[in-house]
Structures are given as structure tokens and as C-alpha cells.
Amino acid sequence: MKEVTLDCLGEACPVPLVKAQKALEDLAIGDVLIVSIDHSCAMKNVPEWAREAGHNVEIEEVDDGEWEVVIEKAK
Amino acid sequence: MSDTTENTPATGTTGGIRRSSSSRASKKPKKSTIPYGILLALVIGGIGVALGTVNFTLGFFWFTGMAFGFILQKTRFCFTASLRDPYLTGSTSLTKAVLTALAITSLGFWAIMYSAHAKGLPIPGQGFVVPFGVHTMVGAFIFGIGMVISGGCASGTLMRVGEGFLMQILSLTFFIVGSVLSAATFGWWQLNFINQSPKVFLPDVLGWFGAIVVQLLIIGFLWIAADKYGKAKGASDAH
Amino acid sequence: MLKKFSEAVAKNEYYKLWFKDAWPYITGAVLLSIFQIVTMAVSGNPWGVSTAFANWGAWILQALGVSVEKWYFFSSEGALAVLDRGLLQDPASMRNIGVIFGALFSVLIASGFKIKKIKTKKQVVAAILGGTLMGYGARIAFGCNIGAFFSGISVLSLSGWVFAIFIFLGAIVGSKLLVKYFM
Numbered sequence: 283m284k285e286v287t288l289d290c291l292g293e294a295c296p297v298p299l300v301k302a303q304k305a306l307e308d309l310a311i312g313d314v315l316i317v318s319i320d321h322s323c324a325m326k327n328v329p330e331w332a333r334e335a336g337h338n339v340e341i342e343e344v345d346d347g348e349w350e351v352v353i354e355k356a357k
Numbered sequence: 358m359s360d361t362t363e364n365t366p367a368t369g370t371t372g373g374i375r376r377s378s379s380s381r382a383s384k385k386p387k388k389s390t391i392p393y394g395i396l397l398a399l400v401i402g403g404i405g406v407a408l409g410t411v412n413f414t415l416g417f418f419w420f421t422g423m424a425f426g427f428i429l430q431k432t433r434f435c436f437t438a439s440l441r442d443p444y445l446t447g448s449t450s451l452t453k454a455v456l457t458a459l460a461i462t463s464l465g466f467w468a469i470m471y472s473a474h475a476k477g478l479p480i481p482g483q484g485f486v487v488p489f490g491v492h493t494m495v496g497a498f499i500f501g502i503g504m505v506i507s508g509g510c511a512s513g514t515l516m517r518v519g520e521g522f523l524m525q526i527l528s529l530t531f532f533i534v535g536s537v538l539s540a541a542t543f544g545w546w547q548l549n550f551i552n553q554s555p556k557v558f559l560p561d562v563l564g565w566f567g568a569i570v571v572q573l574l575i576i577g578f579l580w581i582a583a584d585k586y587g588k589a590k591g592a593s594d595a596h
Numbered sequence: 597m598l599k600k601f602s603e604a605v606a607k608n609e610y611y612k613l614w615f616k617d618a619w620p621y622i623t624g625a626v627l628l629s630i631f632q633i634v635t636m637a638v639s640g641n642p643w644g645v646s647t648a649f650a651n652w653g654a655w656i657l658q659a660l661g662v663s664v665e666k667w668y669f670f671s672s673e674g675a676l677a678v679l680d681r682g683l684l685q686d687p688a689s690m691r692n693i694g695v696i697f698g699a700l701f702s703v704l705i706a707s708g709f710k711i712k713k714i715k716t717k718k719q720v721v722a723a724i725l726g727g728t729l730m731g732y733g734a735r736i737a738f739g740c741n742i743g744a745f746f747s748g749i750s751v752l753s754l755s756g757w758v759f760a761i762f763i764f765l766g767a768i769v770g771s772k773l774l775v776k777y778f779m
Contacts, residue, residue, distance in 0.1 A: 283676055285376060286507075290718075292524075292537055292711075292712050292714065293434075293510030293719075294510075294517065294522060294525070294712055295435065295437075295438060295659050296438070296441065296442065296446060296505075296771075296774075297508070300445065300446065300775060300779065303570055303641075313387055314374060314375070314376055316376065320710050320712055321522075321712070322430070322520060322618070322708060323435055323704070327433075327442075327448065328676055330448070333447060334448075334591045338374055338607075340374050344388065345710070346708060346709060346710055347520075347521070347710030348710060349710040352374050352376060354374045355665065361605070361676070363643070369755055373630075374619035389602035389603065389605075389707050389708040390705075390708075390709055391602045391605055391704075391705060391707060392598050392601075392602060393704045394701055394704035394705030394732045395697070395705070396648075397640075398701055398705075400766070401697045401701065403775060404776055405694075413678065414639065414687045415685070415687050415690050417638060417639070417687070418688065418690045418691040418694065419690045419691065419693075419694045420637075420694065421631055421634070421635055421643075421691060421694070422690060422691035422692060422693065422694020422695045422697075422698060423694040423695070423697055424627075424630065424631050424698060425631060425695075425698060426693050426694060426695035426696060426699040426701075426702060427699065427702045427725065428624055428631070428698075429624070429628075429698075429699040430698070430699040430702035430703060431619050431620055431624070432619045432624025432627070433618050433624075434624035434625070436741040436742070436746065437741070437767070440741075440763055440764050441767040441769040443769055444767065444771055445775075447776075451621055453621075453624055453626070454621035454625040455746075456630075457622060457625040457626075458626075458628050458629050458746070459746065461625065461629035461633075462628075462632045462633060462746070462747075462750040463749065463752065465629065465633035465752045466633065466634070466642065466751055466752070467752065468753070469633070469636055469637055470752070475732040481636060481640040482642055482643065482747075482751040483638060484638070484745065484746075484754035485642055485643060485644070485739070485753060486747055486751055486752075486753045486755065487738040487744070487755045488680070488738075488755065489740075489746070489754060489755035489758045489759070492737060493736075493744075493758050494762045494763065495733070495736065495737075495762075496733040496734065496735070496736040496738075497737045497744070497759040497760075497762035497763040497766060498733070498738025498762045498763070499729045499730075499733040500729065500733030500734055500737060500741075500763055501637075501733075501762065501765065501766020501767040501769070501770055502725040502726075502729055502766045502769050502770035502773065503725070503729030503733060503766075503770070504726065504730055504741070504763075504767070504770065505725025505726075505729070505766075505767050505770025505771055505774055506722045506726040506729075506770050506773055506774050506778050507664070507722055507723050507730065508726075510730065510740055511645040511646045511649070511730065511734065511740040511741060512740075512741065512742050513741075514727075515692055515695040515696050515699070516699040517699075518696050518699065518710075519695070519696040519698070519700040519702075520699055520700070520703050521709055521712055522712045522713045523704070523711065523712060523713055524712070524714050524716050524719050524720075524723050525720075526721070526725055527714070527720065527723040527724065528723040528724070528730075529649075529727065530727065531714055531723065531724050531726075531727030531728045532646070532650050532728075532730050532731040533650075533652050533656070533731060533732065534653065534726040534727070534731060535727060535728035535729065535730060535731020536646065536649045536650035536652075536653050536694035536729075536731040536732070536734075536735055537650065537731040538656065538665070538728070538735065538740055539650070539733075539734070539735030539736055540599060540650050540653070540654070540667060540670065540735055541669070543607050543667070543669035544667075544669070546736045547637075548715060556753070556755070557753065557754035557755070557759075558751075558752060558754075559752040559754060567672065567753050569752070569775065572749075575757075593741065595745075
């Protein structure tokens with residue numbers, strides 16, 4: 283089981299989502315991808331995409347205006 | 358509808374995804390900025406009231422601007438994403454939301470314009486019925502490129518300035534530069550394209566009722582197309 | 597006391613629902629529409645954003661001694677009157693500044709404000725290029741996503757639909773450029 287962190291701090295839409303989509307492609311089922319985000323819109327569209335694609339998703343507020351979206355590849 | 362949500366556990370009930378402890382250690386204590394929010398509300402509310410007593414229009418625009426900014430931020434509404442995501446990420450949820458807004462606003466505007474027309478008053482909003490032609494195509498096309506690479510259109514850029522994006526302050530600055538360049542060369546566009554271009558107010562062509570019916574049918578059709586496209590894309594992503 | 601108050605508020609479930617968490621897109625669609633309709637009913641014109649930016653540029657140039665009022669773009673009576681009144685007497689400019697403060701209020705009350713610094717040179721190039729393209733495009737197309745697209749379509753002008761088709765095509769090209777050069 284691998285855990286990969288993707289630093290998308292300071293990046294605006296759609297960069298975090300596109301990067302997350304690419305990064306998840308390279309992972310195996312059960313691997314975890316952590317996306318660090320400080321853009322409130324990406325905080326909505328990254329989890330939305332991941333859930334729609336059928337992965338397990340958790341959001342953690344790390345600091346003011348800073349989140350970690352934890353995605354466990356399920357498919 | 359339930360097909361897509363069935364295999365997706367609701368947030369918080371998954372019992373937690375296992376992650377290594379090291380990545381969790383960096384948690385900082387959070388500050389609350391609620392008091393600053395309240396203070397800001399008092400200050401900008403006060404400015405709005407002051408503006409409104411001097412000149413009603415100024416105060417009204419100030420308050421509606423704040424409402425637009427608050428709504429855009431709170432709902433993460435983004436016109437750029439609505440036009441970009443169908444191609445780039447396959448998501449059409451914002452596209453559908455924008456189409457819904459177009460439908461509601463069209464109906465409201467239609468009611469206002471039609472009642473003015475029925476009373477024999479000048480029809481409001483006619484300054485936004487503009488000639489279209491090569492200038493519209495070129496302008497809209499380069500605007501589309503610009504908003505995607507800079508991460509936000511005009512309203513989105515303003516909203517992101519408020520959110521603290523330094524990059525958007527830079528794009529706003531160059532938005533102004535671009536506007537000035539455009540204003541400086543506007544005569545050329547006017548002479549070569551805009552003068553020869555038609556203005557079309559749909560009720561003039563389709564009648565008042567025909568115009569709103571056709572408009573809502575087109576929006577409805579696009580909404581269904583966006584929904585089907587989004588579902589097809591979402592399904593292919595999952596496999 | 598202030599700290600205790602903030603802590604109590606932060607735990608309140610309705611605070612979370614109304615001020616902390618994002619609202620659904622559809623709520624945004626309905627609320628934006630309501631304010632569009634109110635704006636139209638009160639001021640006789642729908643919402644527009646980018647026209648004011650050209651005036652901001654004009655005021656800066658005027659301050660530097662350039663007589664922009666001689667330009668064809670600003671030669672109409674209406675445009676000259678706006679330039680004459682200045683920033684603080686221009687409702688459209690006040691609305692744009694209001695948008696910035698409305699968004700700032702939204703993030704402060706949600707305890708989500710953070711200054712996001714520019715990380716890479718690519719972002720600088722993207723912001724300069726993107727901003728300039730938007731500014732140039734918006735003026736020759738008579739508006740941006742709001743004035744030409746949202747408001748243009750809603751006032752039942754065919755120009756809005758033409759704008760929509762080409763901004764959509766532009767967004768596709770922009771996406772390709774973004775993925776290739778700016779990420």
C-alpha cells in the first residue's frame with residue numbers, strides 16, 4: 283500500500299483536479315493519494331470528482347483555508 | 358439517480374482511510390477569523406449605508422456587489438469552470454447550474470422587459486443587446502483562452518482577489534491593461550466589423566412569447582445534453 | 597471573551613451549515629438569478645463587470661497625463677460622463693469592489709482566509725497572458741462571462757448565444773494550452 287502526497291498549495295482551478303486525476307491513474311487499488319489544497323473551489327471539485335468516480339474520500343481541514351483531500355483508490 | 362451514489366459511502370461514515378501517522382503530525386492549531394468577519398461586515402455595511410445616503414445608486418450597487426461576491430464564494434460558483442470542465446475534466450455539474458441560472462434570469466428579465474413593453478415604456482436592458490459578428494467571435498474566443506489559463510474570468514478574478522490569491526491580483530492588473538489596449542484599438546474593430554454587424558433582440562424576430570419559449574427550450578435541451586454527457590464521462594472514469 | 601464566543605460559534609451546527617460549509621451550486625444559481633433580476637428591476641440594466649475595468653485603466657492613464665477622452669472608445673456621451681465623475685461616483689466600479697469585499701467576508705466568517713502566494717514563473721506568465729487576453733477580448737466582444745454571456749443571453753440578445761459558442765471553443769483551446777504549458 284502506497285501513500286502519495288500531491289502539493290497543490292497556491293494553485294487555482296483546474297490545476298489541482300487535473301493533477302489529482304493524473305496522479306491517481308498511476309496508483310494501484312488500495313493506495314492513498316493526499317492532495318494538499320488551499321483553493322476553496324478545488325476543495326469542492328476534487329472530492330466531488332473522486333466520489334463520482336467511486337473512490338473513498340475524506341477531507342481534513344489542516345489550517346485556515348488549507349485542506350487535505352485524502353483519496354483511497356477503490357477501482 | 359441512485360445508481361451513482363449507491364457504491365459511494367457518505368462522508369464521515371467510512372471510519373477513516375488509513376494513512377501513515379507522519380503525514381498527520383503537521384497539524385497546526387487553527388485560528389478563528391470570525392471576529393474579523395463580523396468587523397469587516399460592520400465596516401463595509403457602514404460604507405454601503407454612507408454611500409447610499411449620498412447617492413442611492415452607489416449604495417445599491419455596492420450592496421449588490423457584496424451579495425454577488427458572497428454568493429460566488431459561498432457556493433463556489435464559477436462561470437469559467439462551467440465552460441471549461443465539460444472538456445477538461447468531464448464534469449458538468451457547474452454547467453447545469455449556469456444553465457439553470459440562465460433559465461431563471463431569462464424568465465425574470467423577460468417579465469420585466471415585457472411589462473415595460475406592454476405599458477409602452479422603454480424596454481430596459483437594451484444596452485446589452487449588442488451587435489455580433491467577427492468581433493464577438495474573436496473576443497469571446499480569446500476571452501475563453503484567457504480565463505482558463507489565468508484561472509478565473511472577470512467576476513471569478515475579483516472573487517479570488519478577495520480570497521487572497523496574489524496571482525489573481527496580477528491577472529486583474531493585466532485585465533485592465535488588456536482593456537486599455539482594446540479601447541485604444543476599438544475604432545479599427547468598429548470600422549471594419551461592428552458597423553456592419555446586426556443586433557438581434559429575439560422578441561423582434563420570434564415575438565415576445567416565442568422568444569422566451571424558444572430560449573427556455575434551448576436551455577432545457579442543453580441541460581439534458583450536459584447531464585447525459587456528465588453521466589457518460591463519470592461512468593467511463595470509474596472503469 | 598471574544599475567543600470563547602468564536603469557539604462557541606464555530607461549534608454551532610447552523611454556523612457550520614450557513615457560514616462554514618460550501619452551499620450547493622444550485623443555490624448559487626437561484627441566488628445569482630434573484631440578484632440579477634433585482635439589479636435589472638432597480639437600475640434598468642443587468643449585471644456587468646468588465647466595462648468598469650476599461651474605465652479603471654482610463655483613470656490611471658488620465659492621471660499619467662494621457663488624454664484617453666479623445667479615443668473613439670470613450671468618445672460617447674455616456675462614456676465621457678462616467679470618466680468625468682470618477683471612480684468614487686461610478687456605480688459599476690463600486691459593485692466590482694463590493695464583489696471583492698463580499699468574497700473576503702465569506703472566507704473570513706468561515707475562518708478560511710489565506711494569502712496564496714505565486715508559486716511558479718509559469719503562474720506569472722499565465723496570469724499576465726490570461727489577463728491581457730480577457731481584457732482585450734471582453735472589450736471587442738462587449739463584455740465578459742457576466743455582461744456578454746450571463747446578462748447577454750438573459751436579455752434575449754442573440755449576441756449572447758454567439759458569445760457562448762465561441763467562449764466555449766476558446767475554453768477548449770485554453771485547456772489544451774494550460775495542460776501543455778502552464779501546469
